[in-house]
Amino acid sequence: MERRSLTATILVHLAALLLLVVILAPVVWLFIMSISSTPDLIAKPLHWWPDTVDLSRYGVLLSSVANSAGEAFVASLFNSIKVAGMATVAALFVAVPSAWAVSRTPSVGWSLYAVIATYMLPPVALAVPLYMTLAWAGLLNNVFGLALVYLTILAPFTTWLMKSGFDSIPREIESAATMDGARLDQILRLITLPLAAPVMATAALFAFLLAWDEFFYALLFTSDQRAKTLTVAIADLAGGRVSDYGLIATAGVLAALPPLLVGLFMQRALIAGLTSGGVKG
């Protein structure tokens, strides 16, 4: 490592610490709120750390008693997992072939730009047509319907990401495989997709997060526990006559867990540098 003066070292560490605080402070505060008792939360001056640790809200939200807040929350948690999961998987199924085609056939690249252009439209512009389409297809308040809507958001984005991933894989490798006698599906399965795995994992992760966090369409197209997602359920918690901020915070903590697990799981696939060594360099 290069030599650095003491001041520089201290400054670098301070900067890193600042970044850490900025990123983690909201999360930490969310967690503290979720375990604080109501008196602690409304006390003045503010209690930075609760006098008593209160875990009861986790119990409330995760209970399965009929017609309770917990039942609604757990149902919405599963709805979110289903919708985001389905939309992500479907988006990858659409993105991989189309991104490969666009990457290997530059002459059809304009089509991707056309799709991206529709992406620029604000969601509210599409809300009414989408609502009517879903109503016509009988898919309102339905996880499949919502996943389908999310697919329209995720597919352009994942295709774009996958295209740049495929672009970085030299075409000569595929030419070599062609001459070695591999069919198109074999080339994709044995060579191109393994090499594009890091990009694919990134695309999947971001697509999942995008779908997980989506609120606007979910609010419009779902109406009860059959399809309501987490974001809508959390909003419902705040929408009553009395808002229990601790409960909202607890829901937030619980809602953050599944994407966190997905992220940790994907980390293995995110290891980059797989393509190095195939060609010169």
Next chain:
Amino acid sequence: MSALELINVRKRYGTVETLKGIDLSLASGEFLVLLGPSGCGKSTLLNIIAGLAEATEGDVRIGDRSVTGVHPKDRDIAMVFQSYALYPNMSVARNIGFGLEMRNVPAVERTEAVQKAAKILQIENLLGRKPSELSGGQRQRVAIGRALVRDPQIFLFDEPLSNLDAKLRMEMRTELKRLHQMLGTTIVYVTHDQIEAMTLATCIAVMRDGQIEQLATPDEIYNRPATRYVASFVGSPPMNMLDATVADGIAQIVGSVSGIPLPQALRENAARARDVIIGIRPESLTLASSEDAGLAIEAKVEVVELTGPELVVTSTIGSQRLTASLPPKSQIAVGASQRFNIDASALHIFDKATGKRI
């Protein structure tokens, strides 16, 4: 039997014609080098032979079978790419055996073939590694192994040595030569390096602007270049090209009082062209003492460079430049006038208008 035959192969991209009618026939066991500067169409031609590109017109025949429209995998060829194009996610052994794997060759047979190829290329100890753990030269060997194991009718090489450093390039060049002598396979090899072409080929096709300028043995390309272009492309330092006009059997060098009496055999044709270019290889010039008779020209010495095995003397004759490669111990005075003897049989005369050899 000819292993490869190209009949009037043309390739157009829109209005641009990159190949303007290539005709070529290659006997089995030959080592053909397509030599030319970048953009001359040599790589396009190789891709057409490989089937990675289709010719706009004309026919490609491999082993007396037309392969127009035939998929690359069914052409009985193997190709080594400039960038090696190894599969980074597979071990060396699987890389080499991939072609056999795709052709459903049983695993036992496959392992045997991979071992054999690895032994020939001396990479047996690398079979378990990934391409990223290999050096450039080793990757090159693996790429060759991948072609070798398939035992194809024709090997195609696309500038395989251009990514290696000078020393390794020479080593691999010898290695390729050894492989060709040992296996006796038919090879088509693309390069812009004239030394690679001269050393490896049994047959060189010098290409220019989508056409074959000359197709001949290395010896003939070097000693009897068909055109001025071929003459200037092959050889280092490059051949001297002196503008001259012919009158009474003497080629008068433009911008100078010296003239070169032409050999009898060339006089008639040269006289018809009048404006000619005299090509003299630097190594066919020798130092002449003043009373020496025979063919000689006088030039003013400007720069003397010792490269080690030879002394490269740059001089001017009138307004034109003359380079000579001399033995390293030659006594040369910079700034002085110097007479050079010319080997009359090594004179190349080109028609200035057409560039063709007279």
